[in-house]
Amino acid sequence: xxxxYTDNAQRFIDGTLVTVRLALLSFALSVVIGVVIASCRxxxxxxxxxxxxxxxxxxxxxxxxxxxxxxxxxxxxxxxVYGGFATAAVALGMYTGAYMAEVIRxxxxxxxxxxxxxxxxxxxxxxxxxxxxVIPQAVRTVIAPIxxxxxxxxxxxxxALTITVTDLTFVSRQLINQTAETWLSLFGAAAIYTVILLFxxxxxxxxxxxxxxxx
Amino acid sequence: xSSVLVEELGPRGRARVRAxxxxxxxxxxxxxxxVIWKLQSAGQLGWRLWEPFTVGENLKFLLGGLxxxxxxxxxxxxxxxxxxxxxxxxxxxxxxxxRGLCVAYVEFFRSIPLLLAIFASFFGLLAVGFDVGPFTSxxxxxxxxxxxxxxxxxxxGIKSLDxxxxxxxxxxxxxxxxxxxxxxxxxxxxxxxxxIVAQLATLSKDVSLGFVISYVEVVSKGTGFSxxxxxxxxxxxxxxxxxxxxxxxxxxKLANYLDERQTKSxxxxxxxxxxxxxAANIDTExxxx
Numbered sequence: 001x002x003x004x005y006t007d008n009a010q011r012f013i014d015g016t017l018v019t020v021r022l023a024l025l026s027f028a029l030s031v032v033i034g035v036v037i038a039s040c041r042x043x044x045x046x047x048x049x050x051x052x053x054x055x056x057x058x059x060x061x062x063x064x065x066x067x068x069x070x071x072x073x074x075x076x077x078x079x080x081v082y083g084g085f086a087t088a089a090v091a092l093g094m095y096t097g098a099y100m101a102e103v104i105r106x107x108x109x110x111x112x113x114x115x116x117x118x119x120x121x122x123x124x125x126x127x128x129x130x131x132x133x134v135i136p137q138a139v140r141t142v143i144a145p146i147x148x149x150x151x152x153x154x155x156x157x158x159x160a161l162t163i164t165v166t167d168l169t170f171v172s173r174q175l176i177n178q179t180a181e182t183w184l185s186l187f188g189a190a191a192i193y194t195v196i197l198l199f200x201x202x203x204x205x206x207x208x209x210x211x212x213x214x215x
Numbered sequence: 216x217s218s219v220l221v222e223e224l225g226p227r228g229r230a231r232v233r234a235x236x237x238x239x240x241x242x243x244x245x246x247x248x249x250v251i252w253k254l255q256s257a258g259q260l261g262w263r264l265w266e267p268f269t270v271g272e273n274l275k276f277l278l279g280g281l282x283x284x285x286x287x288x289x290x291x292x293x294x295x296x297x298x299x300x301x302x303x304x305x306x307x308x309x310x311x312x313x314r315g316l317c318v319a320y321v322e323f324f325r326s327i328p329l330l331l332a333i334f335a336s337f338f339g340l341l342a343v344g345f346d347v348g349p350f351t352s353x354x355x356x357x358x359x360x361x362x363x364x365x366x367x368x369x370x371x372g373i374k375s376l377d378x379x380x381x382x383x384x385x386x387x388x389x390x391x392x393x394x395x396x397x398x399x400x401x402x403x404x405x406x407x408x409x410x411i412v413a414q415l416a417t418l419s420k421d422v423s424l425g426f427v428i429s430y431v432e433v434v435s436k437g438t439g440f441s442x443x444x445x446x447x448x449x450x451x452x453x454x455x456x457x458x459x460x461x462x463x464x465x466x467x468k469l470a471n472y473l474d475e476r477q478t479k480s481x482x483x484x485x486x487x488x489x490x491x492x493x494a495a496n497i498d499t500e501x502x503x504x
Contacts (some may be wrong), residue, residue: 044224044232047239061416063423065434066456073449077257078250151326158328162427164390169331176334182342186335190327197326 004184007130015171016192022089029093034100041105059098064159067091072163087158096153103145107138140211147204151197168192254351260450267444268454280436282456288419291357297356299365306370324363329421332356349430362420372407373399409474416466433458
């Protein structure tokens with residue numbers, strides 16, 4: 001049993017690295033998308049609001065698998081051809097970005113309106129108000145939901161194996177085929193996911209304890 | 216305005232908003248034109264490629280997949296509720312061993328990808344001699360996974376009740392199970408219904424992952440399209456996406472409606488006010504797993 005893991009250690013490590021890279025890249029993208037979409041959604045401009053809520057509704061009501069397939073077969077025609085990993089990162093980032101936008105928006109709405117009024121009273125414009133007063137406070141209230149999103153995003157990287165990304169779940173699936181050690185292959189991957197996400201969970205809880213605003 | 220950020224605009228503000236609106240519309244029109252132009256020049260918009268989806272027989276074929284999707288989602292949901300409920304009670308139990316086991320179960324299934332669970336219940340069960348087929352495998356994986364999520368929802372729902380409810384039941388000498396059945400659950404369940412419906416929406420999205428163990432639902436039906444008709448992959452997945460969107464959208468709307476009706480109702484508002492403020496607001500929106 002130990003031999004199985006020492007023999008295949010390199011493959012598990014490779015798979016884990018792919019998963020971690022994909023998770024970090026797509027999460028970074030989702031933060032950017034989330035901020036942009038949330039800003040559109042709270043802006044006073046009608047078409048931007050509608051675009052933002054359409055985006056959120058579209059990506060939240062489609063299964064991730066479909067988004068991957070649409071990205072795989074559609075993005076190429078739009079002039080975006082960078083292989084499975086980049087496509088997965090973009091698709092996953094756009095998917096998580098929709099949830100991120102909702103989290104950020106709820107954070108923005110949790111900032112008391114007196115803050116925004118005070119900002120306006122000293123003459124801040126919309127952008128300045130958002131970036132210096134509201135968002136710094138909003139971020140602190142959404143640490144826990146962002147942590148949940150990070151974990152969900154991390155787990156969702158597994159779906160990328162359907163578009164040829166060789167992530168940890170893919171490695172486990174491949175080892176099942178090649179070694180017939182079904183449960184050992186599954187258990188190895190499950191253990192790695194659990195340990196990583198345990199630490200991530202601790203990290204976010206520590207951040208929350210340090211920075212979150214208790215209301 | 217729904218947001219705290221914008222107050223009533225003056226004439227200059229309105230002019231600026233109008234200018235930004237026009238710029239946005241122009242940019243949006245440009246983006247749409249670009250996408251259409253690119254897809255057109257790649258030949259993806261040809262009627263020949265879309266025409267198969269107007270044929271009744273083909274649509275019936277696709278909707279047959281939808282029936283399987285709903286079937287798996289419904290069966291998985293029923294079992295998830297039952298199992299999730301047991302684990303929620305386990306986590307609230309006074310026995311430390313029971314509590315520990317339930318925490319471990321919930322935490323484990325919340326930290327592995329659903330896809331891995333699906334592989335485990337398909338290949339793993341096959342390896343120990345149970346050939347249960349893709350439907351049962353998918354349902355087992357979904358139940359294991361969603362019962363962990365639901366048990367958290369249930370726990371929050373039970374904990375959100377005012378402590379006075381439990382205390383009152385105990386004060387009149389009610390044993391544990393009658394207290395649960397008569398006092399706690401009727402209130403808690405009512406409050407959890409929107410969250411449960413929202414989870415059902417998530418679950419029906421997750422059924423699409425049955426694709427990897429060749430459970431025949433909408434996605435795998437869509438995959439077959441390019442083989443026997445003129446339709447391409449992109450067209451098939453757009454149509455499958457539309458079908459899925461409608462299903463999940465309706466469920467999500469229903470969850471929202473139930474949630475709003477509940478928050479508006481003066482009775483629940485009063486109960487929620489008195490309960491644990493952290494647990495009262497079961498956040499159904501954020502969990503995307």
